[in-house]
Amino acid sequence: MNLRLELPREIRRxxxxxxxxxxxxxxxxxxxxxxxxxxxxxxxxDFAQMSLIAAAPFAGSLFTPLASHxxxxxxxxxxxxxxWNIARGLFLLTLFVTSPLPLTMIVLAFNxxxxxxxxxYAEMMRLVYPNECRGRAMSYVRVGMTAVVTLMTPxxxxxxxxxxxxxxxxxxxxxxxASSTIFGRIRVQEVVARERQPLGRFWRILKDDRxxxxxxxxxxxxxxxxxxxxxxxxxxxxxxLGLTYSQIGVLGFIMAVFWLLSYVYWGREVDHRGGLxxxxxxxxxxxxxxxxxxxxxxxxxxxxxxVFIGITNAGIDLGWMNALMQFAPAxxxxxxxxxxxxxxxxxxxxxxxxxTALLQVPxxxxxxxxxxxxxxxxxxxxxxxxxxxxxxx
Numbered sequence: 396m397n398l399r400l401e402l403p404r405e406i407r408r409x410x411x412x413x414x415x416x417x418x419x420x421x422x423x424x425x426x427x428x429x430x431x432x433x434x435x436x437x438x439x440x441d442f443a444q445m446s447l448i449a450a451a452p453f454a455g456s457l458f459t460p461l462a463s464h465x466x467x468x469x470x471x472x473x474x475x476x477x478x479w480n481i482a483r484g485l486f487l488l489t490l491f492v493t494s495p496l497p498l499t500m501i502v503l504a505f506n507x508x509x510x511x512x513x514x515x516y517a518e519m520m521r522l523v524y525p526n527e528c529r530g531r532a533m534s535y536v537r538v539g540m541t542a543v544v545t546l547m548t549p550x551x552x553x554x555x556x557x558x559x560x561x562x563x564x565x566x567x568x569x570x571x572x573a574s575s576t577i578f579g580r581i582r583v584q585e586v587v588a589r590e591r592q593p594l595g596r597f598w599r600i601l602k603d604d605r606x607x608x609x610x611x612x613x614x615x616x617x618x619x620x621x622x623x624x625x626x627x628x629x630x631x632x633x634x635x636l637g638l639t640y641s642q643i644g645v646l647g648f649i650m651a652v653f654w655l656l657s658y659v660y661w662g663r664e665v666d667h668r669g670g671l672x673x674x675x676x677x678x679x680x681x682x683x684x685x686x687x688x689x690x691x692x693x694x695x696x697x698x699x700x701x702v703f704i705g706i707t708n709a710g711i712d713l714g715w716m717n718a719l720m721q722f723a724p725a726x727x728x729x730x731x732x733x734x735x736x737x738x739x740x741x742x743x744x745x746x747x748x749x750x751t752a753l754l755q756v757p758x759x760x761x762x763x764x765x766x767x768x769x770x771x772x773x774x775x776x777x778x779x780x781x782x783x784x785x786x787x788x
Contacts, residue, residue: 410532418543419573421543423568424540425544426570427563427567430555433633434555438493438495439495440498444499446626447502447503448499450744451507458507462474462514462733472515475516476575476576482506483568483575484568486501489561489564513732513733514730518728520716530663530665531663531666534709537712541655545652548648548651552642556641598734606722609778611738613678613776614739614779615741617779619746620685620767620768620770622743623749623750623768624688624764624765631688636691636697646701650708651705652705653701654706665717673713674714678776679772682769682773684707685766689762
């Protein structure tokens with residue numbers, strides 16, 4: 396396996412800044428975002444609030460066409476940095492949070508603001524790294540991030556048991572702000588389009604590019620199956636298994652180890668086989684997560700599920716963006732990204748509420764929800780396997 400990454404001097408500086416920014420945001424993820432659902436439940440969050448927290452990352456996705464439209468004819472980097480700084484800075488307010496509703500509102504606002512940076516980020520990755528090494532470069536950047544997550548998650552779980560979220564979450568926010576500031580120092584030659592396309596034209600992409608539309612259908616089914624379980628996982632961990640913050644921190648550590656190692660493998664496969672192949676394989680692997688939860692009665696099989704969550708987190712993270720670049724013409728990457736993330740937002744706003752609603756049906760329960768999620772990810776793999784071949788690796 397070729398793990399060497401040779402970059403020209405002008406790209407090397409950007410790569411190092413990207414790594415530094417990723418490691419800083421890794422600290423933010425480890426001590427803040429990882430524990431938000433469990434902290435919310437401990438504070439007394441009900442099913443509706445847990446569903447809203449699970450859906451929050453996708454609420455902002457509905458606004459990405461507006462962001463993409465606004466960024467036409469403008470530089471994207473300053474826009475991204477400002478939105479990231481404001482979003483991450485919101486967690487400084489958790490110093491004063493002692494009930495679930497304010498935390499839920501902070502999480503919702505954070506995710507809406509963060510989503511505005513997505514179209515610009517996809518474009519930055521296309522500009523910063525050449526096609527022939529983009530997969531490995533992005534994977535090594537994420538190795539730095541997940542290394543920090545791996546080291547900090549169990550420690551953060553222990554600190555939460557000792558001092559609580561009111562001191563730890565603001566510390567994570569400070570590192571998150573530092574991350575976006577560092578990323579803003581990356582030098583790119585942005586091509587600013589003189590002509591702006593109408594906002595509604597973005598959706599013609601699905602009509603004009605049938606292969607991309609088929610890919611989105613499969614991704615929609617996959618995501619719906621995944622996201623139905625998102626608010627159910629922490630409820631199962633806390634209410635059924637009675638796991639402590641420290642135990643959940645250990646699970647996060649296990650996930651992060653496999654997340655880190657998998658980035659190296661998936662980065663090579665993206666460069667060699669393409670993002671679309673990577674996404675398809677990860678659809679299938681995700682089934683193992685729900686299979687483990689279906690049969691889980693203690694922390695053991697949940698730990699197995701976290702292994703596969705780590706593997707697929709890395710694969711989908713690298714795969715979706717590089718698959719997008721296989722479909723999209725160079726000048727339309729941000730437009731394709733906005734369509735993708737908007738559809739992600741639609742399913743994300745619906746699926747968590749469906750999951751918690753099914754959980755309250757007596758004959759469904761936890762195992763029924765996990766079983767249905769398993770069926771849906773398998774169907775998504777079959778749909779993608781049968782989809783027309785429109786993208787080029």
